[in-house]
Amino acid sequence: MTSDDGATAPIDLRSDTVTRPTPGMRRAMAEAEVGDDVYGEDPTVTDLEHRIAGFFGREAAVFTPSGVMATQVLLRALTRPGTEVVCESDAHVVAYEAGAAAINAQVQFRTIDGDRGRLDADRVLSSLRPASFPYTEVAALSVEETTNRGGGAVHGLDSLRELRAVADGRDLVLHGDGARLWNALIATGEDAVEVGRTFTAFSVCLSKGLGAPVGSMAIGDRDVIAEARHWRRRFGGAMRQAGVLAAAGRFAFERQFARLADDHANACAIGETVADVAPEAVDLASITTNMVYVDTGERPAADLVGSLRAQGVLVGSMGPHLLRLVTHLDVDAGACRTAARRLGQLLR
Template identity: 45%
Template sequence: MRLIDLRSDTVTRPTPEMRRAMYEAEVGDDVYGEDPTVNRLQERAAELLGKEDALFVPTGTQGNQVAVLTHTRRGEEVIVEAEAHVYIYEVAGIAALSGCQVKPVPGVNGAMDPEAVAAAIREDNVHYPRTGLVCVENTHNRSGGCVVPTENIAAVAGAAHRRGIPVHMDGARIFNAAVALGRPAAELVAPVDSVMFCLSKGLAAPVGSLLVGSRDFIAEARRHRKLLGGGMRQAGVLAAAGLVALELMIDRLADDHANARRLAEGINEIPGLAVDMATVQTNMVLTEVTDPRWTAPALVQALREEGVLCNATGPQHIRLVTHKDVTAADVEIALATIDQVVKAGPQ
């Protein structure tokens, strides 16, 4: 039985072009700055994002945590959106690694109210931690891949910058946002001081993320990458796939978005399931299980047994993610399977 894997876009397999580039990659010792393929990848990432420099890191989580370490000092406070990946899914890294506490600000589909962010910035008082950083996220994972409007990012960044506070963007899927808006990624990240984006999600590279920012910021971030064990050696073997991803895999994200919309529309036609179509903006579909016979975990298990993989995100919610290894035909098969399983009820 062929599995249709809708758990995440992290499950993508490298393309033949990536495998060939990895095999043929020119390499050197990247800790010494001597890997030419890594250097080319970093230069290309900085160019695409409109920043001065970039740093290749193994994972998006490490990229975010390196950014926090670089921007802050121990004992400071980091303002984040209340459902942010850096707060929910990174193992309390801000506290454990940077020695900072988090101040969550509720948002709407990932967008924080700039006035709420301004109000959350600490006054100069001996009793309070200093606000050291504001973090934003685009696209926003927990809202189902919603695109945070660039105008909102700019307003939040303006509120922080007026108080001398830097802004970091978790842009793991920033190219999904760029494709959805039809705007260059550099334009979307222009208001922020640093941004991390992933190669290993929708762009389908097997490993790696980039942290991008000013030249001085990246020089210091390199030290923190080493601290966290991210100083790789002949990493050009991995970076080569990233170069292919940036060259060939960005524009095709539109296919994933189209497949996600078709998936969402089809799910909405199945009695017992519901999708808020306003949140289907990129490659994710958040589905509410309204059939009282089913819980989300039970339905996920039943679908797995029929060859459709997805993840429960709560007792009554399921997330499905499209990517380059899910075709339009796969979406139709998945919809037919979901319809059949839901209607049949728990066995």
């Protein structure tokens, strides 16, 4: 990739959060109709909230500045302080949110090991604490779709329904962290309304694979979202002329959702190219969305990150011997092939 001044930009596969707004998206942002959203007067924000809620067949949605805030307002709206949220051991809400839920919702987590970040309903059921004093009251199950640290793994509708049944059986809510729920929908072809209905409330991010610069949505029943809206205000996340951001989100949702299939194909191609020279380094069956994990064997992952950086390829390290490559809008098939070949040469 070459920038305007002729310099070659790195092939950045660290995350799908690194995308930049496309020219069309920038135009949509510049032309957005706006108003004061704290007064409920930003037509672009309101429109996006209606569209996204409607897409999932739910009553309401609220636009938040980040995925973390969407999760935080939902956990605060869905639980009471001093209760417990059950989630997978490597969940984003535990690993990457700086302990926010302990401060904001004042909940504790009970973490359960899963398979690539996915919770198993039987396992959850057998580890729930009894619902009697003096046990800590369990309030919620929280499930990530797709999984971040789990490498983009998908629970899918059947598994989500089983988790919802466990939650219902114990009168718990099922919270969804759907930062990459879009990728799951593309990978499975499942119906968004059916998937959206399994959660009590959930979030989606516009700023991951969809390619918007900012923005997430908390989605659910009207009363839950009204409560989440209050918490967004208390957390300082209510915005004024946010239509310029919502316009980017609307553009991303309308124009850049279906193309996630390209990211998934590119991830498979990366995996296959690396596996051609280092079959033991990649589990091809695990590449189901836009992430590729590469086992570096004896080689420290940090060394490979450095060597690739020197060759203009940016990748993430997820452990001492584990690399992660994430495909997205700003890296086309050719760039993915180039990155994979360079990585393959280092692993040979």
